[in-house]
Amino acid sequence: MSLRDFLELMEKEDQVLHVMDDVSPKFEISYIVKRFDKDGPILLFEKVSGGINRVVANVCGTRNRICEALGVNGTELYHKLLEACRSPIKPKIANDGVVCEVVEEPNLLKLPVLTHFERDAGPYITASVIHAKSPDGAFENVSIHRLQLLDERHLAIRLVPRHLYRLWCLAKEAKKDLEVAISIGTHPAVMLAAASSPPFGVNEFAVANTLLGGKLRLIKCMHVDAYAPADAELVLEGKISISREAMEGPLVDITGTYDVQRMQPIVEILGIMHRGDYLYQAVLPSGSEHRLLMGLPREAAIYEAVSKVVPKVHAVNLSVGGGGWLHAVISIEKQVDGDGKNAILAALAAHPSLKHVIAVDPDINVFDVSDVEWAIATRFQANEDLLIIENARGSTLDSSADQETGLTAKMGIDATCPMTKPKEKFEKAKIPVNERVEGLIRKLLSPK
């Protein structure tokens, strides 16, 4: 199962928009992707100036597309993702794959790497699925990291203190650079698995393999002891240096604000392999795709945690306005008053970056901001239903948090109906309807 297979399927469903005109990888592609961001199609840029390769963006740009890629719908997605993290299946290793069609000396300047925003430090690789092992081979990890283009053979990597960083620390103790395979152009299941956070030591390629029903094949790299999907579009083989650093950033992150400059490790690229006519995949920082890939695994974690404290969770939305990261809306079935607040506490614990949580009843559509606002307007009393937690750990991406300590205030809004007051007071008014009128509406809505 490859990115190409998925694109072929999407092509049949008319979900791919081909851009035939010549466009520049500097600002022009990112601007077009941003303009089509909201529930937009996959964008395939057929002619990119200065190169021969095509660029694809917004592949995982809608919830529906991700669900389709995994063959599920709605909350089934959370169950499938949680189940795959619990039962990873080791992928088979192939001897050969389409990604080996061309093997060449590295020249990163030949790749159509995009420059996205006005004040970004330069071109950045954003759809990079990175595999590495601990020096003793006991632990493997796959994760996505932004990579700043420095020259023909070097990138700067942003290593947040998570699993790849931990492997890099182990490599540092062993006094050996960390060997990595950087895969670009992979199936949505691989992207989503790499964006999720099962416990340290769980190989996310094995999680992807479970999501794909055991169909993922890997190949061993030629220059390094690391693995890549055999049907990836493009693979960079390299080493993350344990001694050499470069100034990394600024780059726009998930919240749509610029992340700061930091000294970060340099990756030396030793070899490149790719399909003959490889597609270069890009993820627009802070675009829908970025938010969904990072947010969906967190939504699943919130869904699981809140399910343990209330009778039923109907839906979770890490909302677009919250950068897909800082705000959650959860619809729950309540048994007693106080369940709303417990749901809020469970959500905050499940996703430490979360800042504001709104709990609503099942009749509220968590994906409709107006509906959520209506629930706050008619069901919420600030002196009773507001929860504030001071000086908690939050996201480093929150510009309003204390920049020295990283401490932030968390807020919960319990906008569920109080059970002590009559139910009818909170009822959403309905108009009676019959099948004939529903049919009439369908006719009015359907295109001629």
Ligand code: MN
């Ligand atoms: Mn991991």
